[in-house]
Amino acid sequence: MLDVRNLRKIYTGRNRNVEALRNLTFHIGAGELVCLVGPSGCGKTTLLKCMAGLLVPTDGEVLLDGRPVDGPPPGMAVVFQEYGRSLFAWMNVRDNVALPLRRKKLGKARTRELVDHALDVVGLADAHQAYPWQLSGGMQQRVAIARAVAFEPKVLLMDEPFAAVDAQTRAELEDLIRQLWRELGVTVLFVTHDIDEAVYLGQRTVILSKSPTVVREDLAIDLPDERDQLHTRSSPRFAELRAHVYEQIQLAKHHSGDTDTEPVDRTPGSAPAPALQKTQP
Amino acid sequence: MSVRTVLRRALLLLGLPAALLAVWWYATAGSTDFYVPPLSAILEAFGKVWTADRLLSDVVPSLLRLAAGYLLAVAAGVGLGLVIGTRRVVREFLEPVLELFRAIPPPVLVPVIMLFAGIGDTMKVLVIVSGCVWPILLNTVEGVRAVDEVLDDTCRSYGITGTARLRHLVLRAASPQIVTGMRQALSIGIILMVISEMFAASNGLGFTIVQFQRSFAIPEMWSGVLLLGTLGFLLSLLFRFAENRVLAWYHGLRRDRRTP
Numbered sequence: 001m002l003d004v005r006n007l008r009k010i011y012t013g014r015n016r017n018v019e020a021l022r023n024l025t026f027h028i029g030a031g032e033l034v035c036l037v038g039p040s041g042c043g044k045t046t047l048l049k050c051m052a053g054l055l056v057p058t059d060g061e062v063l064l065d066g067r068p069v070d071g072p073p074p075g076m077a078v079v080f081q082e083y084g085r086s087l088f089a090w091m092n093v094r095d096n097v098a099l100p101l102r103r104k105k106l107g108k109a110r111t112r113e114l115v116d117h118a119l120d121v122v123g124l125a126d127a128h129q130a131y132p133w134q135l136s137g138g139m140q141q142r143v144a145i146a147r148a149v150a151f152e153p154k155v156l157l158m159d160e161p162f163a164a165v166d167a168q169t170r171a172e173l174e175d176l177i178r179q180l181w182r183e184l185g186v187t188v189l190f191v192t193h194d195i196d197e198a199v200y201l202g203q204r205t206v207i208l209s210k211s212p213t214v215v216r217e218d219l220a221i222d223l224p225d226e227r228d229q230l231h232t233r234s235s236p237r238f239a240e241l242r243a244h245v246y247e248q249i250q251l252a253k254h255h256s257g258d259t260d261t262e263p264v265d266r267t268p269g270s271a272p273a274p275a276l277q278k279t280q281p
Numbered sequence: 282m283s284v285r286t287v288l289r290r291a292l293l294l295l296g297l298p299a300a301l302l303a304v305w306w307y308a309t310a311g312s313t314d315f316y317v318p319p320l321s322a323i324l325e326a327f328g329k330v331w332t333a334d335r336l337l338s339d340v341v342p343s344l345l346r347l348a349a350g351y352l353l354a355v356a357a358g359v360g361l362g363l364v365i366g367t368r369r370v371v372r373e374f375l376e377p378v379l380e381l382f383r384a385i386p387p388p389v390l391v392p393v394i395m396l397f398a399g400i401g402d403t404m405k406v407l408v409i410v411s412g413c414v415w416p417i418l419l420n421t422v423e424g425v426r427a428v429d430e431v432l433d434d435t436c437r438s439y440g441i442t443g444t445a446r447l448r449h450l451v452l453r454a455a456s457p458q459i460v461t462g463m464r465q466a467l468s469i470g471i472i473l474m475v476i477s478e479m480f481a482a483s484n485g486l487g488f489t490i491v492q493f494q495r496s497f498a499i500p501e502m503w504s505g506v507l508l509l510g511t512l513g514f515l516l517s518l519l520f521r522f523a524e525n526r527v528l529a530w531y532h533g534l535r536r537d538r539r540t541p
Binding site for chain 2: 049052072074076077082087088090091100102131133134
């Protein structure tokens with residue numbers, strides 16, 4: 001479904017080049033819900049933008065259904081972290097959700113049906129006429145999610161969508177995502193820096209190193225499919241997985257593509273990788 | 282709104298103008314100075330001078346020229362502003378020239394424009410355009426440049442490109458700044474409307490006021506100034522009314538940010 005192959009991104013600045021992504025390869029099958037987690041500043045957003053066709057990678061490629069992504073593909077929707085900046089402040093909720101559908105030329109009745117349904121499933125059935133800035137942060141992000149749902153994408157990319165909402169709202173929205181994923185059969189890639197979220201939400205968690213980024217581990221989350229905030233989070237298996245991911249992230253903070261021991265990623269002639277050290281305070 | 286708040290607002294709105302008129306009235310009440318006639322005489326002249334005929338023959342042509350010049354300036358300013366704002370190369374290329382043109386006071390251009398546009402309506406409209414276009418153009422450029430990156434990415438990922446992007450994203454996002462430019466341009470436009478008519482004209486508000494001055498019809502001249510002020514005030518009211526409709530979302534957003 002979605003293939004990332006040897007993806008590399010170097011930002012060329014005036015005086016120096018920053019290698020954000022070193023070499024990323026992973027695969028997401030159709031209908032999967034995969035979480036992507038990594039230490040802060042590990043190039044998660046860069047990766048997501050490359051996958052969404054919003055950024056051209058320096059090397060490597062992203063394939064959607066076997067076809068290389070060289071611009072935003074039609075079957076993909078993105079939900080950004082900054083909900084306040086991704087909604088049109090000059091349109092009410094309904095128009096915000098309906099705007100991307102115009103290009104699809106589905107006819108009035110079908111568009112209305114999609115918009116009504118999308119706003120209904122995210123719990124905003126009575127907020128059609130409100131403007132985004134009249135809503136709370138969590139509700140604004142629900143609008144952005146409704147917009148993605150109405151678009152009927154095959155792939156939904158989410159870039160730390162709940163990083164800026166409070167903990168209770170976050171829990172609600174996490175369950176909403178799982179519910180939508182199951183009901184719509186959509187493929188979801190969920191980028192987060194929150195370890196609990198990465199374990200709770202997905203079927204798999206891809207753990208990234210710090211920048212320049214490589215994949216550290218591709219971890220299967222073998223929790224039961226029926227999940228709820230209370231029981232899943234207090235189960236022993238959840239605690240084990242959480243501890244494992246936590247440990248990996250801690251290690252990842254000191255490991256990047258530069259320090260990785262995999263010979264493929266080593267640049268020839270560079271200094272030998274230092275042994276894993278704890279930073280001295 | 283209760284009766285009290287209505288009264289309060291009326292007092293706030295009309296208090297100062299009423300007080301100023303009262304001061305004017307009493308300060309000039311027994312004036313024998315030829316150049317500073319009593320306000321009562323000016324108001325009397327006002328009634329006599331600004332008849333329906335006069336309004337039709339002098340005020341309407343002025344307003345039509347203002348409207349034509351202003352709308353052309355809006356079209357040119359917003360159109361060019363969109364092109365310059367979205368393309369960095371164009372912006373860097375044009376910026377020095379734009380700054381130079383902007384620095385020229387438009388009244389200076391009147392004789393120049395007269396040379397090739399004659400002394401007819403075209404000249405007057407061009408003078409108004411030459412002054413009004415700059416604030417609109419420069420504000421549009423700034424507004425277009427400030428379009429939010431995340432919103433732009435959102436549009437791209439949903440395939441909202443080309444004219445749809447221009448209409449739903451760029452123009453709307455830049456609209457607060459465009460309106461700011463248009464507001465500045467409106468007052469410049471009124472000034473230039475009068476000035477262009479003072480140079481060479483056979484009708485118009487500016488022309489009439491200068492005629493009165495040259496024929497020493499002082500109360501009549503003052504009444505023209507009063508009418509001009511009133512017109513400016515009404516136009517800005519009209520502008521604010523339109524602005525409140527177009528930018529309702531923006532004012533709401535800002536109110537909302539101030540009181541979280």
